[in-house]
Amino acid sequence: MLKRIAAIAVALAVVAGGGFLIYAWNPAITPIARPNPAAFPHDAVARGEIVANAGYCVECHTRADLGGGPELAGDYKMNTPFGALFSPNITPDVETGIGTWSEAAFRRSMYRGVDRDGAHLFPAFPFNHFTKMSEQDISDLYAYLMTRPAVHMTHRANTLPFPFNLRILEAGWALLFVSPGRYQPDPSHDAMWNRGAYLAEGDAHCGACHTPRNLLMAEKSSAPYDGAVIDGWIAPPLNAHNPTPVVWTEDELFAYLRTGVAPLHGSAAGPMSPVAHRYLGRIPESDVRAIAHYFATMDDAAHRQFQDAAALAAALKASGRDLSGPQHDAAVRLYQGACAACHYNAGSAPVLGRPELALNNALWLDEPNNLYQVMLHGIGASEGQSGIAMPSFYAGLTDADMARIAAYLRATRTTLPPWTDLEAKAAKLRAAVGPPPINASH
Ligand code: HEC
Ligand code: HEC
Ligand code: HEC
Incomplete structure (x- = not known):
């Protein structure tokens, strides 16, 4: 009897595995000659540019390290917990890009995460979201991409170790975690x-x-x-x-x-x-x-929203108050010297460009990451508010200094429990983040 159960179990596993392979297998879609860019209507291309901007395609498909690379030509490095993954070239180059992809092949990649050859794409490509996009948007996006300059460029080899490099496993991942299908409007909302x-x-x-x-x-x-x-x-x-x-x-x-x-x-x-x-x-x-x-x-x-006026008044009051005393003296001095000149708000509302730290979520989140990130790298003139910058304190503050400022701000500007292990966390993030680039626009 037991043998029989084992046999049935094995048979089931084989059938399931076979079913999975059939599911995981996708045909290649026949390559086409590169479409003539002039064949795409201008309005489709213009709409496609908006769709591309709303999906940050350039961000993930343009090399950012090694001095940058041509737009959409790929080789953007994405770090995953398992290894590095490099994005492909999505310019219409016929050898290294998607120049031979028909619109149907492109649509399948966006909706199902499967490339023209039928191979499964890693979910670092957010097709679990793109599957919700309308056919019109995909068609316009195709028109936009196919009318970009073709760039001949290959990407570096991925460093994903076995078994994470097996594309077939992505089929199982998608089966578990992706619900393919277009966005369905919710009639209970406008x-x-x-x-x-x-x-x-x-x-x-x-x-x-x-x-x-x-x-x-x-x-x-x-x-x-x-x-x-x-x-x-x-x-x-x-x-x-x-x-x-x-x-x-x-x-x-x-x-x-x-x-x-x-x-x-x-x-x-x-x-x-x-x-x-x-x-x-x-x-x-x-x-x-x-x-x-x-x-x-x-x-x-x-x-x-009704609580906001009171919360705002309380925050500005907390911010103006400096809690001296044995546990805060050194921190107060540090804060006054390094931060207070730019983060002081005297009026009844914060001044734009002088963020009120008592309201900023860098102080209210469960961990001090964002506060440390900002202290370590500052904020460039093109980040945050355009034209306004905050200097980097990477060299100016030690891990102990940053920890002191963080503990002080958390205690005096919020009503939340203190953060723990602050100095160790500062050291860890500093090591991960590295010094700001020399040519940073700070
Ligand atoms: C968060 C990063 C990210 C964003 C944003 C992103 N992609 Fe990608 N994309 C990737 C990665 C990584 C791959 C490669 C995955 C792999 O190797 O399996 C990829 C693969 C692709 C592929 C398959 C190409 C090939 O040769 O196999 C296409 C097509 C594509 N992306 C189009 C787009 C478009 C269009 C947009 C904007 C709407 C976009 N991507 C936005 C990361 C991204
Ligand atoms: C020279 C002026 C200056 C000094 C000194 C300064 N900041 Fe800033 N800080 C700014 C400006 C300006 C911004 C907003 C930048 C922007 O939006 O581009 C900012 C933004 C911030 C933010 C908000 C970040 C966000 O994501 O919203 C935090 C947190 C912050 N500063 C903390 C500090 C701390 C802590 C210190 C002291 C170690 C400090 N700042 C010193 C000018 C300064
Ligand atoms: C590439 C990752 C990434 C994507 C994509 C992204 N965000 Fe963010 N977002 C962040 C990070 C990191 C922060 C914290 C920034 C800071 O503190 O200055 C943030 C901050 C925010 C904040 C401020 C929250 C707060 O409490 O301070 C809002 C609001 C926000 N994002 C909305 C959005 C919306 C809406 C989208 C999609 C249209 C989006 N984000 C897409 C990473 C992302």
């Missing part, structure tokens, strides 16, 4: 909300950074927008778990996403900086407004 949701969930893939991931690096569908760590930064929660004392209203969100700075909340620095400046700054204002509307609904701003 058109603006649905437009915002369509963009945020699909093309603009905000969740790729703001949603925590499970052990297999898939976004946790049980915790959408609950905040996550990306490149040593914290992408804060965008839902009601956002710890800010003053809620993110639609106007604050719009200003932040459009210009890289929100009067009450501070600046878009680190990985968020290009999202605002390079990309959302270049799509129609109404689309950015729609995204802001979507997230203002998610964090329930309309119902929580």
